[in-house]
Amino acid sequence: MRQVYTLEDSSQSIPLSAWREVYERAPTVIVASVASWDESSARMEALLDEIAQLYGARAPVLRVDVERDRALANALRIQAVPTLRVYARGVVVCEVTGYLPFSVMHERIRDFLPE
Template identity: 25%
Template sequence: MATFSELINSNKPVLVDFSAEWCGPCKMMKPILEQVKSELGDSATIIKVDVDKNQSAANAYKIQGVPTLIVFKHGKPMWRQSGVVQADQLKSVIKKYI
């Protein structure tokens, strides 16, 4: 399995959903992310990071609230937003980096 840094250093955009099991808005993101993934296919990668289980990644990107979504390209954060983001907005953000 690829490490977090290997994943975000990809040539294609990687959307990281920093979330937590206990977080209500994080649960709302799940079907949105599934929709985005099905519409973008292999042109982007979407991964979920549980901040309680991966505190080093959460600390590295100063995650203060969940969900926090970050789009990475070549390992660099290109876009970041906290809270629930709608599918159309997420798709248009990701498409900028494809």
């Protein structure tokens, strides 16, 4: 079962409506914005798998490549990479910019995720 949803399997950008559909269905969604050229984003990629293992059953984990998915990155107003956000019913309730070790990231986001 896939835990981190991404566009890596597709050569086309995902429509904004598809992303909206995901976080309208799930009350809480974790969105990670990354760029292939950024070293911190590369480290965040490994962290996403850990986050998905811990939280994936409670909140889908979505990966946005800001280079390939420019329209979505612009719509989400991503200004730095990597950025990890927790959305609750479509509203940002937590945002962490930059790479942080898993223990610190967990500490920052856990209170915003459903039990």
